[in-house]
Amino acid sequence: MPQPSKLHTRFVRQLLPLLVLAFVLSAASTTWFTHRSQLAQAQVQRSQTLVTLGAALVKPLWDCDGTTIQAVVQAMTDQPNVRSVLVQDQCNATTWQAGTQAQGPDLHTLTIPLLYYASTGRSYSVGALTITFTGVSVRTSLTHNVGLQLVVFATMLAAVLTGAAWVFRRIIGRPLHRLREAMRAHQELTPIPAHWAEELAEITATYNTQVQELRRQARHDPLTGLGNRTLLEEHLQRAIRRAERTRALGHVLLLDLDRFKPVNDTYGHAAGDAVLKTVAQRLLSCVRDTDTVARLGGDEFVVLTPDAPVEGSIQALAQRLRNAIEQPIDWNGRALQVRASIGVAQLLRDGTTSAALLASADAAMYAHKQQDR
Structure with missing residues (x-):
């Protein structure tokens, strides 16, 4: 080829x-x-x-x-x-x-x-x-002029090609090279230089928007809009480094919905999706802007508090989350209700890696679920 x-x-x-x-x-x-x-x-x-x-x-x-x-x-x-x-x-x-x-x-x-x-x-x-x-x-006229014409053409050709090559490199070549390098690195190209041609600036702006959207999709759950496991991993790593540096009392709360499977089985996946989206919004309403709420998958959610809650203890936060989740959810005139089992792990004390902290929170959640049963 x-x-x-x-x-x-x-x-x-x-x-x-x-x-x-x-x-x-x-x-x-x-x-x-x-x-x-x-x-x-x-x-x-x-x-x-x-x-x-x-x-x-x-x-x-x-x-x-x-x-x-x-x-x-x-x-x-x-x-x-x-x-x-x-x-x-x-x-x-x-x-x-x-x-x-x-x-x-x-x-x-x-x-x-x-x-x-x-x-x-x-x-x-x-x-x-x-x-x-x-x-x-x-x-005869052509013979007398062909030499001069050839000289003029050669001069014009050299000038035009040289000028065109310089203009092409400055207006198109260099911007395309920068855009290509950004695309290879999957990075945004910002700020867009003001002297770029309108078409190239528009293409670059569209590319930047697509990169931002792809990054958002790669780090967020498409159903609830919450962060996914990738985003949680990034925030957990930052929280662990901060706790090691400042000894902040951060916690990981792992939530698993009880009575969710009967909702799916009885009313279908549309009802289950509505429950998951409502739970996600209720979790966000219970935490601070500095906290992270993520969906691990299925009916499992995680709340990360990088430092101690402002109001009350971590147990009080967990109770507020339970109360919010257990409120009835209206779906097509029907009142759907689920509960939550919550396991808590403290940064550094229960683990110094994201995997160890999630495993510790999962064990605590499982113990809580067994106790409720």
Whole structure:
């Protein structure tokens, strides 16, 4: 399977044909304008050349000086872009010509009459001058300009690709690299730099929201919204370290619902879910903001108090939890009621790890359940 190309490589590959097309269009338009300009200039120059050379022939033609006429005609072919010269001599009733006679679409032929003006002001026709010039073709214009066009294109290509690479790296490459590194580490990318493009900032904000939601889902029970075993483990570790440092009297209370299975069996899982969610809210109402309430799974809950309760002893807190849980729960007009068995473990005294504390609280809860039975 071929490896996917990098983003900047694909960017350059797609940009290059556009630059080549721009070069072709630029070369074509420049060649066309150059050709039109050369045609206009050539027309003016050839007309001036025709008039100037014609004036040099009038006197020899008037004097019927064939030797001079032939020399002048021969000299005319040495002029730039002159292909052939033809002079009709009325005095000698002959034709003088020099150069290469040829025909073609690129050749340009001009003819003017040759007039001699006497001192009386009267004009006399002494002949005619016809000159065939080498034409200005599109190929010639292209040949003259292709070198310059190639230089301009190469310069433009280097400037555009260099600038595009720098802009791409600054606007897209670096932000994407930072976002990719954050995604690999499963971390949020905050704060989002203010100079980032709107699209990248929006993508990053969406990614940050998803990371926050995934973290919340990974640490919370989807039914009750309480913390799960993962979140409880994190808070327990912090509470243990604090107790070791300050000797705070923290406790772990493990609660197991009694009479919950009959509710599920009799009224279905919807009723059981309603009971669990109500119990979760009642537990939260009995504790402080600094305490942690978590659901381990099934009908087991944990309350973590990192230090001693503000009101009364830990036994008083446990009793408040029991009283809250045992209040009837209204479900579709029916009064559902459950009880709770609670086991308590004290941080450091009953264990220095989360597993040891939960095991100690579970043993105490089981003893309490057996005693109630």
